[in-house]
Amino acid sequence: MFTKFELQQGVHLYIRKTNQFKTITMSFKWTSTLEEKQAAHRAVLSNVMQDSNAMYPKQSDLRKAMDELYGSVFYMDAGKRGSAHIVSLNMECVNDEYLSTTGLFDDVLEMVHAVIFKPNLSNGQFDESIVNREKRSVIERIKSVYDDKTRYAQKRMLEIMRPNHPASISSSGTEQHVSQITSASLVEAYDKMINEDVIDIYVVGDVDEQALVEKIKNMFSFTAREDVRKPFEVTIEEKEPQKVFEKQDMKQGKLQVGYHTPVLFHHDDYPKMQVTNGVLGGFAHSKLFMNVREKESMAYTINSIYGAYYGILYVMAGIDANLEEKAVTMIEEQLAALKKGDVTSLELEQTVALLSNSIRSAFDSARGQIEVYDQYKQVDEHFTADKLIQKWQAVTVQDIQDMASNIQLELIYLLSGREA
Template sequence: MFTKVELQKGVNLYIRKTDQFKTITMSIKWLAELDEKQAAYRAVLSNVLQDSNADYPKQSDLRKALDELYGTVFFMDAGKRGNSHIVSLNMECVNDEYLSTSGVFDEALKMVHSVIFNPNLKDGSFDSTIVNREKRTVIERIRSIYDDKGRYAHKRMLELMRPNDPASMSASGTEADVESITNATLLDTYKSMLDEDEIDIYVVGDIQEDELIEKIKSMFGFATRAVTKKQYEQPDKEVKEARQVFERQDMKQGKLQVGYSTPVSFFHPDYPKMQVTNGVLGGFAHSKLFMNVREKESMAYTVNSAYAAYYGILYVMAGIDAELEEKAVKLIGEQIDEMQNGNISDLELDQTVALLTNSIRSAFDSARGQIEVYDQYKQLDEDFTADKWIANWEAVSIEDVKQMASQIHLELVYLLSGREA
């Protein structure tokens, strides 16, 4: 799917030559081990680098230059995956072949180079005005989770299930960590990211591969770095009895989060089987949770399940009336019991595989989608293609789903509501 070129040890270029798009899309990803304090620094740093640089010292200068390049898109963000923190730089411009002028991609590359290697420094330090503004932006992002009761309930569930663990750490760090950032610590973070992080560069579009490789080599001279990949390891603990935690806030609808642990994680050979199992349970509108908890019993306003594969966590989210918590948890548990007993229809299985297939194929409708899917699955297979993974899903049987369901263990029932449960 992508052609891999090792530029330096720890720095790889992935090229997908395709005439599917009239644009050229580029994404550069810096990967480091997830640490909550460093996550805060890196989240603010990505905002600061996106704001301006030495060649475009004002945000308006950079935006104007992008507009002049036929609306070239540029943004940076920070996220996490497993026990890795990822800072991404993303750029998309029109392919020169579709313009009467040329050189748009080259100019866009120069801008990306400026963002990375020529930050907006004053007297050898980041501009305090910009740093303070972006610290406020990240703090507002962290605080926004408290206004979204569903996201807050999910955050609390993860904190209770996996305290002080990558599973419950925020990709933006904590407010306290953001507040502690100084110009000096941010500069140290910048230098560390450029010199020590594992770097993956992606380019998708109708481009000449050899020419592109030479351009990237000449413009982005990242140094060799030592890369020691370390997979996330689930906490070794035995859950004898599920915990129940009830919390109250000023709100009307109750937010129920039921957390389950499973030994089947992203790197486990049964990962595709568990993806299908989650789909049958609550991943789609035909699933058992939706049909039986919401439609048949009218027990929940909303209900679905999700599978955090990197952490071996499967969870059910439901919006309910607080007084129905016990009945809802019982009914949710019954759906898993049904699956453990093999009570799964061919239709449920076929519809799940069809919708999983549709989801991955629709992701391939955009260059950015192709990059994000491949960036995840290349950890399992650098020759990954959508068709190969779809074949894994199609090979899953009802017996496989039954076996996967038997490895789902209730760990936590969490309810956030406005009244006593």
């Protein structure tokens, strides 16, 4: 799917030559170990680098330059995957072949080079007003979780199930860590990211591979660094399931039922667990949706999510708080049905079809191709969507039964309104 080129130790370029798009899409990804304090710095840093640089010292200058480059798109973000924190720089421009002029892609590369290697520094420090503004932006993003009660309930569930653990650490760090960031500490974080992070560079478009390899090798002179990435290992301590109820000023109850499973992303049975989760609560035809919501009207919304990097599967439901016991009982009944092999051929076929459609639709965009491949290359550098779809299609009812038997209840969490 992508052709891999090693530019330096720990720095790789992945090119997908295709005429599927009239654009060229690039993504630079810096990967480091997920840790709260550094996550806060890197989240703010991605905002600051996106704001301006030495070539375009004002945000308006950079925006104007993007407009003049035929509306090229540029943005940065920060996220996490397993025990890794990832800062991404993304750029998309029209392929020169479709323009009356040439050199657009070279101009875009120059801009990307400036963003990476020419930060907006004065006397060796980032502009304090920009840093403070972007700190406020990240803090607002962190605080916004509290206002979205579904996201907040999910956050609390993960904090209770996996305290001080990558599963519960935010990719933006904490408010406290963000507030403590200084211009000087942000420069340190920048230097560490540029010089020590593992770097993956992706390009999708109708390009000359060898010419592009030489161009990027010459323009982006990253030094060699150790590739310390490895599969995230999870140790689960078996214990009695616990119940945690919390209250806030709200109307609808937010129920989170957390389970654990030994089947993680790198496990051979990962595709089987994806299908199992799909049958349980991943789609509108699933057992949870059809039985708990549609048949019994027990929940306003309900679905299940498989956090494969952490060995967590959890059910999210919006319910009347006084129906918690009945709702949990019904949720457990749907999982019990899977453990008994109570799965129809239609449920299985629909799940595989929808999983297949979701990955095919992701491949309709260059960005989707990059994101999917960046994830799955950890398992297979020759990954294709068809390979994964074939694994889903091979899943049997017995496989689902086996996977369901590995799903164990760990936490029942309910966030509900205060008593009148």
